[in-house]
Amino acid sequence: MTTMPFDAMEGSTADEVGLVASLQARLAERLVTLRRSTSSPASLDRRIALIGGMLLAAGAVLVVLGWYGAAHTSRVYLQIPYLISGGLLGVVLAFAGGSAYLASWLTRLIHDQQARADDVVAATRETADALRRVEALLARSLEMGARGAVHAGGGSEYVATPSGRLAHRPTCPAVAGRTDLRPVLVDADRSSTCRMCADA
Numbered sequence: 001m002t003t004m005p006f007d008a009m010e011g012s013t014a015d016e017v018g019l020v021a022s023l024q025a026r027l028a029e030r031l032v033t034l035r036r037s038t039s040s041p042a043s044l045d046r047r048i049a050l051i052g053g054m055l056l057a058a059g060a061v062l063v064v065l066g067w068y069g070a071a072h073t074s075r076v077y078l079q080i081p082y083l084i085s086g087g088l089l090g091v092v093l094a095f096a097g098g099s100a101y102l103a104s105w106l107t108r109l110i111h112d113q114q115a116r117a118d119d120v121v122a123a124t125r126e127t128a129d130a131l132r133r134v135e136a137l138l139a140r141s142l143e144m145g146a147r148g149a150v151h152a153g154g155g156s157e158y159v160a161t162p163s164g165r166l167a168h169r170p171t172c173p174a175v176a177g178r179t180d181l182r183p184v185l186v187d188a189d190r191s192s193t194c195r196m197c198a199d200a
Contacts, residue, residue: 045104045111052100059094062086142183158193160184169197 066086070079158167159181167186168175172194175181186193 045108048100048104048107052097052102052104055093055097055100057097059090059092059097062090062093064090066090158184158186158197165192166194167192167197168194172197 063086066082066089069082069086073079073082157170159170159175160167161175161178162180162182167184168181170181174194174196
């Protein structure tokens with residue numbers, strides 16, 4: 001079905017334009033339905049399994065018929081066509097049916113593994129998001145603790161700037177008034193402390 005370009009539709013009546021639009025909408029709906037029905041992996045697996053089962057059954061029937069025909073004739077030249085047409089064709093059909101059934105089973109197994117892998121990936125993403133939220137909450141609580149130590153002005157706790165290596169007391173003039181300080185641990189010899197803090 002060909003669609004009319006917009007410049008060709010300018011001279012058309014409103015009824016013709018509406019008819020073309022409704023036909024295009026129906027065509028789009030049917031294409032979506034056709035795509036869904038043909039792209040379903042479960043229905044394809046079922047069809048392959050059904051075909052494999054039918055071929056397997058037909059091969060078994062042909063083998064039995066070939067045996068029956070060869071067993072109930074006493075002439076050797078009549079037994080050979082039964083064996084060739086019934087026996088060999090039956091074996092080929094049974095092999096093809098078994099292969100098709102195995103292919104459908106393997107396809108179903110692969111789809112199940114893909115679904116499980118998708119579930120694992122989704123669970124991993126949820127876990128990673130939860131860990132990021134926990135890390136953000138911990139970082140926020142540490143930052144609030146550092147600000148509380150700075151505002152408390154107290155005691156033996158030391159702080160440092162985000163990129164600094166020296167530890168200062170919260171009351172040190174070098175860091176007074178800053179709000180971006182972080183709490184740090186100081187060595188026993190205090191070699192990494194500020195000289196003004198160490199002398200105080």
